[in-house]
């Protein structure tokens with residue numbers, strides 16, 4: 154990689170890190186997901202998970218936080234596009250929120266399928 158390309162890559166990385174920082178600072182939902190992730194990881198250590206189960210848990214935690222950040226980004230873009238009430242603005246925000254709900258429900262079910270048999 155040329156030093157120019159490396160610098161550009163590093164800058165993109167810095168902007169992404171700023172995005173994560175902003176999300177943590179401004180979005181209560183994302184702080185909730187991060188807290189929930191810490192609880193799940195602690196529960197994973199206490200319960201004892203297999204290699205595959207850890208892979209799934211890490212994928213779900215990362216996916217959940219990433220999707221919540223995309224949802225927050227969509228909310229901002231919609232608010233930037235219009236300050237008026239518009240049916241498309243509502244559809245965009247509600248679909249993004251719905252996507253978060255779908256992934257959260259799937260994650261919760263998979264989490265229960267992984268943890269419950271070990272606890273019962």
Ligand SMILES: Nc1ncnc2c1ncn2[C@@H]1O[C@H](COP(=O)(O)OP(=O)(O)OP(=O)(O)O)[C@@H](O)[C@H]1O
Pocket residue numbers: 228235236237238239240242243244246247
């Ligand atoms: N510009 C808009 N036009 C039409 N409906 C909107 C608009 N902005 C938000 N809504 C709708 O109003 C409802 C409440 O939105 P609200 O603004 O309270 O939350 P949000 O912007 O979706 O998220 P947050 O509370 O995190 O800012 C949602 O159904 C949302 O889709």
